[in-house]
Amino acid sequence: MVAEILSIGDELLTGQKVNTNARFICSELAGAGIGVQRIIVCADSVGGIVEQFRDSLRRAELVIVTGGLGPTHDDKTKQSVQQFLERKLVLDREVYARTVERYRKSGREPSAYLRHNAMVIDGAVVIPNEKGLAPGMIISCTEHFDGHYLVLMPGVPLEMESMMRSTVVPFFSRKSGSVIVHSHIKTTGIGETALADIIGEIKETLPDGTSLAYLPHMAGVNLRVSSTGKDRGVVESDNRGVVDAIAGVAGEFVYATTDISLEELIGRMLLSRDLKIATAESCTGGLIAGRLTDVAGSSRYFEQGFVVYSNVSKEKVLGVKAETLDAHGAVSEEVAAEMAEGCLLRSGANIAVSSTGIAGPGGGTAEKPVGMVCLGLAIRKGGVGVEICTTTFYTQGDRLRNKARFSEAALRMVWKELRSSPAQG
């Protein structure tokens, strides 16, 4: 079964709103083994909507329409379906009674609009709206496209999401009978081009029904492997085979084969090793701490962070030596090492990571260009004191991209360290 999504609303065409509904619907349908071949956004105009119904139903057995069902004047969806299918509107007594009751309960006088709201396309399967007023509908288009369906839902995300999960996905899953399996391959430290080079051959020889998507982000790229078919065993084994093949050739860059962020993974590793982390940042300006604390529950392992921009604060707050700053400059592995060590000792954490670099656009030299960062890691090792390691990383981008890549490199350094130390218990 192939689907198209039709999102109706002028606000999506003027740059006012981003179409998050389509993303949600795609993701729910993918999970049900239904592929989406097109998403179309069109304006609140009956002529355009009717033309689009015809176009989309010609190509797809399932056309999911959101928007244009509410009380405002620009709601044109029911009108367009009426015109397109030449069907009547009929009062759904259950919807009417429930909305009247809801108004009464909340102390509002039932308005004339409730009757209009409860009018549905004749012959539709009505989808109750648990979160709002306008009912959804599943309409079999026997007149023009036998075996093809129009699904109407409101554009309000909460209402639409609830209808998708309670009614639409179960209804069409039963019809399709396909199995779909997605796997995620999360990488760090490699860009899209380099990764494409490494896995080129695997990509060229994917099993039938399996596809590979690159999902680039500010600091790298992730992969998703999707497999569909009728037999769950075959689908799962095809999918697993591709994931294993990629992990085999790109393993040093793969930090997870589930959909988890690097900072979430680090959080889990810290918890399972009963360790606490602290950060000492110059050029990343709090971004490493920010990413670590984006994870719910991070207060259990995030001890403390320092943002030390000036040399004075590096000395005063972290105990970096003036001689080290003089001899090597603030952007140096020597200073990164002292920052990490100072952070570790002052915070009481078990592991501390530091950054000092040049995010740009200004401040670069031939020797220390914009995009260069020195990173330090200090780790408390049982009875044997503190171990310190440092590295220098180069990238090229604007200020925000450099900060993102610097923070990714710092987290990568932490991840590699944790990976080499065993979990407890």
Place this chain on the structure above:
Amino acid sequence: MVAEILSIGDELLTGQKVNTNARFICSELAGAGIGVQRIIVCADSVGGIVEQFRDSLRRAELVIVTGGLGPTHDDKTKQSVQQFLERKLVLDREVYARTVERYRKSGREPSAYLRHNAMVIDGAVVIPNEKGLAPGMIISCTEHFDGHYLVLMPGVPLEMESMMRSTVVPFFSRKSGSVIVHSHIKTTGIGETALADIIGEIKETLPDGTSLAYLPHMAGVNLRVSSTGKDRGVVESDNRGVVDAIAGVAGEFVYATTDISLEELIGRMLLSRDLKIATAESCTGGLIAGRLTDVAGSSRYFEQGFVVYSNVSKEKVLGVKAETLDAHGAVSEEVAAEMAEGCLLRSGANIAVSSTGIAGPGGGTAEKPVGMVCLGLAIRKGGVGVEICTTTFYTQGDRLRNKARFSEAALRMVWKELRSSPAQG
């Protein structure tokens, strides 16, 4: 001139990515007086793309295509245009030389891909890519649709946005012969619905040729007023009239009428007052420092930041009293006040801002719910010592949204303080 947007990429159809590019393009085109009548997302398949070119060019004079121009194997856009227009690919020597040079500078060996990357559709106006590799193209479709244009850009937002602003919008604005004036109204502390209520009447009575776009972001909403017409004097005066009217009714929420971020504005205010700032963050986890240091040159006024998650670190690092933590809890204005004061005294800055709250999803109580934050501000006042003020702010969202809104509220507090103190020199 009427436009359609064609976004190419399987990742948009599988629910992996939301189509933010389309929103950006709509908003830029609206500002140039060009309406978008449809957005279509379609898969990485040459057949489907070619069919969609035909369909869209039949309806629209301008078809803007994003995605499918990168190095990976699922990039089908150039191939589709070749097939559709029956044109050759030719090497753009300038693009080739620039990308080879860029590789050399960063110490990478130029790969065979760079040649492929520099192949453009014969007859296209090439759009240089300032932020990445793949060049964009403006193609006049004289063969099939005289006077209609295909514009190709990469799907990477930074690259596409830069091309839109540097080349695409100016190119098509010149064609339309119109004068375009944009003004930005940057607000803080008010949401989209509330702002729409306040300015409803202004929005209903805009002069002809002037449009108003809401540009919501994580922590609030900005407005853009765009005016187009033939006469520059009229266009400018229409535009200024609307900006003044909005500033008149929503002034307390407006921090700028130029396109500047709140953190940039704060940076300029700090510089002009010769002040340095420091941060003491709990629940925002470094985000306030991160935003302040996102601004180029922020090392001139950003002194230092602390991220203190645990009670112990609040005491040890910032000198918050154990009694205060016991009596009022970590999330309290009392603790926020001591955090700000401790941060000011320890950092040597002139102004310090603190945050302590509950970002969620866990940790809320009836009295101190998720989405509550206490903020503190400590300011060194000449000979009269330190002045401290605090406030409590409530919002409702997921963890990342709460962190974003908390940091916005903290920056807002700094902005209001600076606004009330005169600039020097």
